[in-house]
Amino acid sequence: MKHLLSTTLTLTALASSYAAAEKVATPIPIGIAVAQTSNTALLGQEQVIGARFAEKYINARGGINGTPIKLVFQDTGGDEAGAINAFQNLITKDKVVGIVGPTLSQQAFSADPIADRAKVPVVGPSNTAKGIPQIGNFVARVSAPVSVVAPNAIRTALRLDPKIKKVAVLYAQNDAFSTSETGTFQQTAKDQGLTVSTVQKFLTTDSDFTTQVTAVLNADVDLVIVSGLANDGGNLVKQLRQLGYKGSIIGGNGLNTSNMFPVCQQYCDGIIIAQAYSPAQPSANNQLFVKEYSAQYKKAPPQFAAQAFTGVQVVVDALKVIDRKKKLGEWELADLRVALNTQILVGKYSTPLGAISFDKEGELQQADFYVAQIKMKDAKTGSFVFLK
Numbered sequence: 418m419k420h421l422l423s424t425t426l427t428l429t430a431l432a433s434s435y436a437a438a439e440k441v442a443t444p445i446p447i448g449i450a451v452a453q454t455s456n457t458a459l460l461g462q463e464q465v466i467g468a469r470f471a472e473k474y475i476n477a478r479g480g481i482n483g484t485p486i487k488l489v490f491q492d493t494g495g496d497e498a499g500a501i502n503a504f505q506n507l508i509t510k511d512k513v514v515g516i517v518g519p520t521l522s523q524q525a526f527s528a529d530p531i532a533d534r535a536k537v538p539v540v541g542p543s544n545t546a547k548g549i550p551q552i553g554n555f556v557a558r559v560s561a562p563v564s565v566v567a568p569n570a571i572r573t574a575l576r577l578d579p580k581i582k583k584v585a586v587l588y589a590q591n592d593a594f595s596t597s598e599t600g601t602f603q604q605t606a607k608d609q610g611l612t613v614s615t616v617q618k619f620l621t622t623d624s625d626f627t628t629q630v631t632a633v634l635n636a637d638v639d640l641v642i643v644s645g646l647a648n649d650g651g652n653l654v655k656q657l658r659q660l661g662y663k664g665s666i667i668g669g670n671g672l673n674t675s676n677m678f679p680v681c682q683q684y685c686d687g688i689i690i691a692q693a694y695s696p697a698q699p700s701a702n703n704q705l706f707v708k709e710y711s712a713q714y715k716k717a718p719p720q721f722a723a724q725a726f727t728g729v730q731v732v733v734d735a736l737k738v739i740d741r742k743k744k745l746g747e748w749e750l751a752d753l754r755v756a757l758n759t760q761i762l763v764g765k766y767s768t769p770l771g772a773i774s775f776d777k778e779g780e781l782q783q784a785d786f787y788v789a790q791i792k793m794k795d796a797k798t799g800s801f802v803f804l805k
């Protein structure tokens with residue numbers, strides 16, 4: 418019995434020392450957990466493109482001081498369970514050094530705590546709700562919060578039409594980003610002296626918005642502000658126009674993709690959307706990014722692609738600093754993850770978003786923001802035109 422017990426103890430000790438001695442793999446694995454399926458893939462698809470482009474771009478320039486990176490993709494789908502599953506796979510099976518993801522704030526509030534408890538750094542590429550960096554020490558984001566981005570859309574709408582007085586606000590009540598963004602929109606509207614005549618709720622799973630549109634038309638407003646995701650938001654805008662709404666429309670970040678064009682078609686025309694990225698951002702790093710991206714995809718990079726690229730770049734730039742002090746191959750994975758998180762938070766980065774850094778909670782510090790307006794050529798093709 419005594420013998421058996423000591424054997425068990427030895428084996429346990431061996432197992433834990435084995436786990437502790439786990440080294441980081443080469444190429445260096447970085448996790449990408451975004452939506453590749455479900456309606457959320459309308460947003461996630463551009464993130465996949467941006468991340469893949471970053472992998473190629475970075476490895477063509479020597480990776481991490483000569484060591485290549487390898488992105489490991491895990492599809493989150495559009496819900497919390499999918500994001501949790503993707504994070505768990507990346508952490509325990511794929512043994513990534515850090516994670517760029519998930520797509521939605523709604524998913525981040527469920528999945529990020531898992532990475533935080535496992536001491537795996539997370540860089541949110543598109544999580545803009547209030548409270549994301551505060552999820553934990555291991556959570557940062559390269560997506561500026563709604564409080565910083567969204568007010569720009571209202572200011573621009575008022576510049577385009579100074580006669581706007583009455584506003585209708587609509588939001589998806591089952592989505593954390595949408596509820597956060599509508600709070601900012603409603604406050605900004607009031608601060609700008611506008612009257613919020615009606616506030617309407619919907620679900621991201623809705624497809625019939627007759628009730629909400631009827632309320633908007635009855636309120637006789639000059640501006641409609643929509644906080645939802647791409648499919649629901651696109652259908653809502655389409656039905657607003659089909660039922661006769663003629664005024665201005667602001668869409669939030671969930672409508673910020675040309676993948677919405679097949680949903681609202683020619684009715685997408687004129688939607689005003691604030692941007693955390695512009696291809697015209699003048700830094701040398703952005704201009705090179707835009708040149709190579711445009712050469713490959715025959716169009717300028719959209720915001721979600723640029724932010725996903727930036728997320729990967731931040732992880733890589735931080736790893737370069739660490740590697741110069743002690744080669745990545747000599748690190749134990751668990752220690753490297755902790756060191757990576759520390760370095761991410763103290764680093765300064767020259768990215769497509771311009772010069773960025775983080776505060777000690779992981780909140781993004783970014784200088785430049787923009788507003789664009791959708792211009793449709795016909796029911797299928799359109800573009801985001803940046804406004805001055």
Ligand code: 1QQ
Nearest residue numbers: 521522543544545594671
């Ligand atoms: C969030 C968002 C989404 C609309 C980005 C895809 O901003 O969930 O925070």
